[in-house]
Amino acid sequence: MTAHPCLTSSSGSGRMASSRLPILLALVFSSFSFVHSHSNRVMWFQDLFPPNVCPINAKANTFYGIMFDAGSTGTRIHIYTFVQKSPESLPELEGEIFESVKPGLSAYADQPEKGAETVKKLLDMAIDAVPPHLWKKTPVVLKATAGLRLLSEEKAQALLLEVKEVFEESPFLVPEDSVSIMDGSYEGILAWITVNFLTGQLSGQNQHTVGTLDLGGASTQITFLPRFEETLKESPGDFLTSFEMFNSTYKLYTHSYLGFGLKAARLATLGALNMEAVDGQMFRSSCLPKQLEAEWHFGGVKYRYGGNKEGETGFKPCYLEVLKVVKGKLHQPDEIRGSSFYAFSYYYDRAVDTNLIDYEQGGVLEVRDFERKAKEVCDNMERYNSASPFLCMDLTYITALLKEGFGFRDNTLLQLTKKVNNIETSWTLGATFHLLQSLGITY
């Protein structure tokens, strides 16, 4: 992995302590803006800081950006610290403070005030982290993803309204549209920007950008820069988005599949997704331990689920069940079969849970490693009964999603990554670049 030339190594945890890490990621905000000149066209920040030129020995001027990720399974705050060392120099990303709470906002669909309380608690962290004299200049934004997309308009808006009130009552800068549901295609693009920025691929001549795979609770995204004309020709129009950077135009392939996140896929496999009334009904699956009977809350709904008491259990029948959820439902761009991708969120979590990778280090896996692990877990469920009862279903779904959904090969490489130089690989950093530029905060 090639680091950005202005990146130095860092240590410590990604939480509070990370705010003063010696991470120097230089970027220019001056030409960073979304411009929808025509459909699907995005002008992006064109002048990342030139490679090999990192400002040194200059007087520090710190500023902050606060980005909330209201995901389907949790709400997270990312407080980014930037430093501008002199008026002529370019702002650099210095570090990140990160904290999260569970469940996500959508679990408070019927108690919007309580949901907003969870945001307030996280925002209190920012009060401690940002010096008082900078509060008024520090923007705070919340973007919700698939959990709120799946709620009724009325319930989602009630939640957003309550959060907006919390922001308005805070001492921070509250831009227009500070609380919203993010469009799925931005989720993919912004995560791609984060990963490629952090790995130094958005600067210099020799750019080898990497594709990204995000597996959330309710939706999943795939994003990459197509190299073949064929891909551009064969992809549905709304899967392609252009943006400019370094005076070059990048045309990205990106799509967000709503209902294909790991937890939504559990419900789909159980036959319980999008059901109006589930009260009392028992959903059974061959992907669950035979004797299991339990309850599960997701998106504010209670589901009863259990194993196939009499019938089959194990990888084979489970794969057939899960296949019904993905087969023929996703677009398969040919060129991804042989390329490698960065993968995070639930890809990372399940790989950690089954010791495929180390929690801190991450690692490189092949698609077939997930399949091997799925077989091992599903065919020995009694041995894994201390872990989540869904472990077999989750691993089988990940296998099916990668192979039958996206069409990856068994030997496609996946770089499992949670952080790069102690910054979370999340769409929130890309979103913060955009936010700061749109506000003209360059100090």
Ligand SMILES: O=c1[nH]cnc2c1ncn2[C@@H]1O[C@H](COP(=O)(O)OP(=O)(O)O)[C@@H](O)[C@H]1O
């Ligand atoms: O900042 C982050 N860093 C690393 N992983 C994250 C971050 N934010 C969310 N995740 C991961 O995303 C997954 C949950 O997805 P999420 O709740 O965002 O659903 P959604 O994207 O479908 O709304 C979990 O695996 C969680 O660890």
Ligand SMILES: [Ca+2]
């Ligand atoms: Ca997410």
